[in-house]
Amino acid sequence: MEGIQQEAEQTELLSRGKRAWAEDTVAGHEAQLAVDGQSDTCWAGAPYYKWWKMDLGGPCHIERIFLRTEAQGEMESYTRYFIEVSDDDLNWSLAAEHTETAAPAPGGLSYPVDLEGRYVRVTLTYCSSGETVRIYDLEAYGRQLSSRQPVIDRRAPRKFAAADYDEASGFARFEADDVEPGTTYAALRSGTEGSWLLYRNVDLSDIGVDQLRGMFGFADLDKSKQVVLEVRLDHLDGECVGELILFKQWKRWSNLAGQLTAAEPEQLSGVRDIYLVLRDVAPGQELLIHWLAFAKGTALPQPQPRAEALPEPAGEYRIYFGNLHSHTGLSDGIGTPDEAYDYARYTAGLDFLAITEHSNLYDHDLDWARSRKWVDIQRTAARKTEEDAFLALYGAETTWYNQFGHMNTYNMDCFINAYEIKYNDIAHYYHTIKQYPDSIQQWNHPWSCGNRHLDGFDPYDPELDEVMHMIEINPIESKELGGLYYYVMALDKGWHVAPVGSQDNHHGQWGTQNTLRTGILVDRLTTADFYDAVRHQRAYFTSALHLSVWFRINGAIMGSRIPRTETADIEVHALYSLPTGHRIVRMELIGEQGQVLHAADHDSDELHCQLTISWPDRYCFVKLYQEDGEFAATAPVWFED
CATH class of the missing domain: 2.60.120.260 (Galactose-binding domain-like)
Incomplete structure (x- = not known):
């Protein structure tokens, strides 16, 4: 006692x-x-x-x-x-x-x-x-506890302060006050090629280290000014086991991970001396380093096979409207997932909303399996979904800052973060998502993707085509390029994608920010039916509120792939699912290179059109105009030889 x-x-x-x-x-x-x-x-x-x-x-x-x-x-x-x-x-x-x-x-x-x-x-x-x-x-x-000298612990996968080096050349210490709000940290900086850092007795253990991770910053915020950092074993000219091409991401400081490989796996285990060498630095750039760690990358989950296609309904497909691209305060938006789903359903009157936070802004952004945000969004989505009434969907926006673009992923058990530098090789990223045949992929806002514009959708890849399902349209942000320009470009290069309307909400107003919508054609409003519709391109863009469109060729609904015939029987039916006071004033049938194959003026709140055309292009889709200029553009029907 x-x-x-x-x-x-x-x-x-x-x-x-x-x-x-x-x-x-x-x-x-x-x-x-x-x-x-x-x-x-x-x-x-x-x-x-x-x-x-x-x-x-x-x-x-x-x-x-x-x-x-x-x-x-x-x-x-x-x-x-x-x-x-x-x-x-x-x-x-x-x-x-x-x-x-x-x-x-x-x-x-x-x-x-x-x-x-x-x-x-x-x-x-x-x-x-x-x-x-x-x-x-x-x-x-x-x-x-009694004051004691801190012990520098460099056991993988622990983080250690970059400023706790053993020897250095060309690097200088400084106090960084912009790493996180409210405090400063000792960090290092150098803009001189050949500068190096030595960390002795780094314990790589036996966990299978394959990454160098760190919080890296950049003095010049120009994303094109890159730095190449080499990782060498035991000597300044020892074996190079990693080459990290680093550049400024969303903010000055980012957690980045570069791949490590050695001629023999055991070289990346045990206790080693590690040299970090600046091999190449863009003029005027300086690399900043706060912390470092040697780690084993988190493996992606096992892929699921593609779900079997659902049978067509006995009657006509029902059409529902929603938004497939939105953010909350869990990344760079405002509000919470609960608020977003409730606002979309009860204020905006949407039938579905997908929250797609930026993959680089999740907690544990380099380890998807440890992210609480990722789990919480899934739980919130499950709680807010009421099938046949409202679908609370979720995904992630893989976000590149090297002028490539952004892409949404859905129906995956993980998110992919391009802050793992290997995914900045777009061919490697595409190879990765091709391994997930049940996933849904969407090209986001190609009109604002910088100089590379999603590499112009080149080269066409039939395996990637199996998981690429959608591309965004937004004539509000860019009247010319945000319209059908990139959609037609992708179709002409062979991709089987449907156009979708997304609001990309960063300031709330999920569903009321503008009139952009995605329409989906389903038998029932269930998650399974929704993903089945998207996998088969039964989706379309509309900025004309509540405009329901059914488009068929030779009896096949939009998104279908049918044998080529000398003639094509076209059916278009459209009406407003809720009274809006608007009218449909024009219908266009559009083929390759955006050419109008047939056009007809109209003036009613309903449209029922049947026509036959000869020798159709490889694909055809329908564009309907509202009297105020808002429009709907459907997915195509494709003709295959």
Whole structure:
């Protein structure tokens, strides 16, 4: 009993008044207010999935953490979160996680902890009362440890500070104040070819290291100014096991991963001396480095076989409208997935919404299997889906900043992040997604993809064509190039894709930001029916609200591939599924190179057209105009020899 009392006496409140900072702060609710000892003050940030940090000032043995995220007396709302502890502000150990979906006990929650560290981080992952998360009180209890020289630990896959080198030439230390809000870090910089860093006794262990990871920054924000960093073993001129072509991504600082390969696998194991050498630096550029790590890349999941096609309905296909490209505050938008799905369904009246966060902005962006955001979006989508009423879909936007473009992936169990440098080789990326025959791929906004424009859809690849299903149209952002220009270009090069209308929401208004929509033709509004429609290109673009279009050739619905015939019997039926007061004023049948094969003026809120054409092109699709210039463009019917 006496020993227990002595231990209790040694336990002290470690957190009161310690320095705190946060990823986001609502004005008047600064991070420091979470540790000021006042019950009516709090830190607040928005939307949820924001972190809050505290520096205890020195090494401590933490034995208990108390956390209160709701105001005293507030009984209805609840917050989910996890708490981590670190000794270096780089490597974090989980101390506690709160995943309950019911209001917590009054007065907060207390967690037993048995960890040594200097830093405490809380990441708040959900708040039932809205997007703003709060910490009213955080108290860390334990014992301060005697001051000691930090031990540099370079065991894979731990991160270590780049500034903790053993020898260097051409690199200089500096204090980086833009790595994350509220603090500064020691970092390195060099713009001189031939500069090098030496890290002795790096323990590559036996985990199968195949990546060098790091937080890299760039003095010049011009993405074209690249740096080539070599990874060499044991000597400055030793075996080169990695070549990282680095360039500025979305922001100055990014977590990037480059592939490592050695002539013999055992060379990337055990304890080695590692040299990092700047082989090539664009004029005026400087490479900045905050931390480094040697790791094993996370494998992608096993592919699923392509689902069997669903039978055609006994009657006509039903048409539903939605948006297949949107963002929330979990990447670079605003709001939360809950808010987005509810807004799309109940305010905008959409039948489906896909949230497609940027793959480089997920937590654990280099390890998809560890991402809580990825799991939470899937859970939210499952909770918000009500088949035959509303589909809450999800995907990821693979995002390149090397002027290639962006692509959405759907129906995959993972996301692919181009911050893994191997995916900046587009042929390698395409080879990867071809391994997933059940996946759905979409070319996003080719009109704004920089100099490369998705490589002009070259070269045509019949295997890739099996998973490439959609391409975006947006005449609002670009009247000329955002119209049919890239759609027709892709069709002429042989791709079997359907045009879709997406809002790419970054400022909320999911479904009301503009009138762009995707129409899908299905028997029922279910997830299985939806993906079946997209796989078979039964989808179309419309900026004319509620305009339902059925287009057939020789009885085959849009998206079909049929044998070539000397004549083609065309049927087009269109009507507004809800009264809009608008009229259909023109119908065009469009073939290769965007040539109009047939046109007819019209003036009604319904259209029923039948015609026969001779020797049709390799494909034909329909474009319908509304009197105000808004239009719908269908997927083609393709003719095959």
